Amino acid sequence: MGCESCSGGSCDRDKTGLPPGMLSEYNLNQSPAEGSLVWIEVINDGNTIMMNDSSKEILGKLQEISDGRIFGVIFGDTELKVLYGEIFSYGVDTLYHIKDKKMIQFQPEVYCEMLVDLCNRVMPAVVLMGATPRGRELAPRLAASLGTGLTADCTELKMDGRFLQMTRPAFGGNIIATISCDHFPQMATVRPGTFPMPEPMIGREGTVIYRQYYGSNYKNIISSERIISVDYDITRAKILISLGNGIKEKESVAVAESIAKKLGGMVSCSRALVERGWFPQSRQVGQSGNNVFPDIYMAFGISGSIQHKAGIGPAKRVIAVNIDPEAPIHEIADISVIGNADSILKEMNKLL
Amino acid sequence: MKYVILVKQVPDTTRIKVDENGNLIRQGVPSILDPYCEYALDMVCRIRKPEDSVIVVSMGPPQAKESIFRCLELGANEAYLLSDKAFAGADVFATSRTLTAFIRKFAADYDLIFCGKQAADGDTAEVPAETAAMLNVQQFCYSENIIISDTIKVTQNYNDEIRVCTVPKGSVLSVSIGDINRRVPSISDHIKALNIEIKTLDRIALGLGMYSVGIKGSKTKIESSYSPRYEHSGKIIDGTDPSEAAKLLIKEVL
Structure with a gap:
């Protein structure tokens, strides 16, 4: 009670210095976060370039549960241009393309830096990625950098307005827990194959925004070799x-x-x-x-x-x-x- | 070199049973050192030189000393338990923050941090990368092999890609596979371990505020949980005659 500058407690100004009631009336203490941001994992083995299936599944689920904007992020060079149409057809409204040759290879530290920058810019309420090996490495780094929580390996997502309910198994599948996060953005990784593959909306359009990385936090990758063919899944x-x-x-x-x-x-x-x-x-x-x-x-x-x-x-x-x-x-x-x-x-x- | 290994004690999830109401029976379930943590420790013990120091640290209840003792038997030479009532209910964020505080305060001059890929109870695999982010160092998940010469090289397995990277000092590595024929501690290892004190540190010792740790410092909240139950229609076929059983099975499949 009171602004503590007088001892009587008779004034009804609150601590913000605003006239009484302003804060709740204009929702000034609310975060403006809205919409969802999805990291779209790209499979690029030198011959074929394609969207990872788990990214498509996440986008399909988001369209079903959320009415907000969907932002997509891809990392790579100009070779990713062929994917724009496909990405929009799965429901992305705005696509951020972080363009750099060095980004073709997975660079968790650099990807994370760029995603932090993007999250501060677009203020998404939700950040999602597939619980693939790379998604599971990138998501926690991003969550810790943003100071928010993360629910790994979700098998169900529900949304109430911009608030996300995440469901995941724990204790070796003995328990199924539903988890919420009290910070924006609410982050989750989604287990691949959990949600059905959506139908693409051919011809759907969206906006592409290019961004660049100017830092030098790259990993020194000496060699990289593809091992299994994707068809035995x-x-x-x-x-x-x-x-x-x-x-x-x-x-x-x-x-x-x-x-x-x-x-x-x-x-x-x-x-x-x-x-x-x-x-x-x-x-x-x-x-x-x-x-x-x-x-x-x-x-x-x-x-x-x-x-x-x-x-x-x-x-x-x-x-x-x-x-x-x-x-x-x-x-x-x-x-x-x-x-x-x-x-x-x-x-x-x-x-x- | 100074190695820090982050370990966790977990209930043996292969021995957990569910009662008829779908509740977990925790009683009588033994606690073990998480297998992936053991792989990580084993990897360090194989690459270490005799003069290197190997520090294990775990956050958990006082009972977690059992697992830390096992680490000492396996070759660690310094051990810390981060234990405080206020640490209870921590999610990954609060856990990583607590571990980061320990590293900054008690092992700031470390060379490499090792973790298991994931813990058997939560399966989240988040602590290594969150800790790396909080320390602002590079992370190398799914490490399978490490070679230390004048530079440090690690092999990572992403399931569809195997890559080799140079590891700068200060990095966090998570280990995904272990050697099945790894060393089993001997009696002399046991006696050596008995002489090493496991130091317990609480919230105050780590210099953390009430709202940085445990359930209060957590970003996520468990809303509800239940044990899943699986349904079955349960037709039983006698399979003493393999060819009869095979015929029936084929009929069912086709």
């Missing part, structure tokens, strides 16, 4: 043959690959087989691997730890083959086969 498979610790024969990997080929599916695995070195981590399903969204998920010799089950939550049908009738995977299976996974795989391969 288990998160996009309709049928998954998934192998776990119950698989005893290494031969079964080849058998599973052959079945997957015949059924038009892909082969994935649980953490145990990554640790055995039978599969790369990109094939791993579960909390620490990938979330998958197949129509049919066939788990061979997978016991079904909670982390693993969290990764196959969205699967339409789960078929479990396991010798142990008590294995937790059977709790979520539509069909449980109690039997030897190795030999059933072999028989299936013969019959197909």
Whole structure:
């Protein structure tokens, strides 16, 4: 009460020195933040340049839940011009293109500096990016630099006006928590594949604004090499043959690959087989691997730890083959086969 | 060289069970040193020279000393526990701020900071990059291999790209894979660890205000939480005869 310059407390001026009631009447204590800013990750392997799918999914979700402006940011040189039309077709109104040859390669420190600058300029209420390896590296750096909170790996977003409700799994998928942030911009990374791929609105237009970086905070990258082709992406498979610790024969990997080929599916695995070195981590399903969204998920010799089950939550049908009738995977299976996974795989391969 | 390793004690998430009402049963779940933190520590212990100092620091309740003790057994030679009632409920921002305050005040002359890629309980993978941003140094996430000669070189794996970078002194690295055949502490390591004191530092010692730490210093707030339940229609097929089972399965899939 009072402005504390007099002891009586009889004056009703508040601490701001403004006439009483001004602050709430004109909403002067409100942040002017509005709209959303999305970092659009670009895949550029020297031959093809394309938008990352997770950026498209985020833009699609934003159009559904938000009525504010959508700002996009891309980093790279003139070669990104071919993407403008596509980016606008997914709902971006204003696109900031940070132009520099050195930005073609992922530079978290420099990207972050530029994003801080942009956030101070456009004051978005929400900043989103895909929870891809690069997004998960860039987002926390940006959040700390802006002094705001960050919710990683969201699986659901809801908006009430400009306020965002973020939902994410924690404790290995044992808990699903809904989180809010009391600072602007509210930041989140979104798990790839969680939201449906939107339909592009061909011919939609927007504004491009160029910006440049004048600092010198670049990383010294000695070499960089692309490793896997993008087309073996288990998160996009309709049928998954998934192998776990119950698989005893290494031969079964080849058998599973052959079945997957015949059924038009892909082969994935649980953490145990990554640790055995039978599969790369990109094939791993579960909390620490990938979330998958197949129509049919066939788990061979997978016991079904909670982390693993969290990764196959969205699967339409789960078929479990396991010798142990008590294995937790059977709790979520539509069909449980109690039997030897190795030999059933072999028989299936013969019959197909 | 002076290495700082940020570690976390986590409940063993592979052993967590959910009761029939969908609540977490935390009782009887053991706490462990987070596996990724162990990978990070192991990486440091492999590259260190005998004269180098390896400092581990963890923020957590007094029980976290168990995990810190494990770090000492694995080869660290100095250990700090940041523990205070006011630290409870910290989100990533408040946690990183607390760790940053420690580094500025007690280990300002460090050469490199190592972290695990992510912790098994939260899986957020945010602390390394937030701490790097607060210290205003470079960050190298998903590090798999590090070579120290006259310069420091690190190999990072982005799943679709492998890159090698030079690491300036002061950087923060997060380690994503570990050596399966890594060293297991021996009895003599255990005895050596018993002689090292784990120093506990509270909020005042770190020079942090009430509103910089814990739930009050956090930017995010948990609105609600629940345990998910999975549904199943549960048809059970006897698979003692593999060829019969295979036939049935194919019928279901096609």
